[in-house]
Amino acid sequence: MYINSEHKKAQELLDEQKFEKSLIAFNKALKLDPNHPDILSHRGVLHLHMNQKRKCFDDLELSLELDKGYAYRYAALAYARDYFGDLEGAILLYQQAVEVDPEDAISHNNLGLLMEKQGYQQKAKDNFEKADKLAQIQDDMLDKLNELESEEEKFLVKNNDEGSISKSNPLPKPGTMNTPKGEPLQPKKLKADTPPTFGQVSKDLVTKKSVFKEFVSFVKNGFKLEK
Structure with missing residues (x-):
């Protein structure tokens, strides 16, 4: 779901790997909807692909701060931490993600991958089976x-x-048909x-x-x- 027209444009440019133009569109999107966690999260992923570690962390950390009840905010930052070499930080964040949402299959799987990297085979197996x-x-x-x-x-x-x-x-x-919450x-x-x-992968993952x-x-x- 796109928050505004510039957000949509930014994602389309990202699909085309036009990073600089995508960044401009993301910045405009945030001017229209300041500090929206979805836009920040997606811009953070863009910074990851541009290899801009600090900016990536800044966006994803703020996105998490604004939306702590959503497990994928933790998973997004965990993914980035692992991508930039912070294995311990990534594990802690994935653990928080599954605490917030015990049915988050992706985070269970990714936590297993990181446990496997550390040599904790049984813990990795448990997470893979859960996922x-x-x-x-x-x-x-x-x-x-x-x-x-x-x-x-x-x-x-x-x-x-x-x-x-x-x-x-x-x-x-x-x-x-509606869910019990009326959605x-x-x-x-x-x-x-x-x-x-x-x-799509860079956004949806x-x-x-x-x-x-x-x-x-x-x-x-x-x-x-x-x-």
């Missing part, structure tokens, strides 16, 4: 939601053909149908669960996109 279990649960839940949505579509089509749906109390349209329920698959672009499998491949491939 795999959570990822499978998420896949199963999304598959069930998609099945329900498919059945809902069939029901609507059938009843529309029969002209039996009440106009005063119509059934919700597919994809518009729109729009399930997405955890794995993408097509390879992610450079900008610290903000979304939907790229879990792509992220694992990204890390194991030495932080490089597979061609």
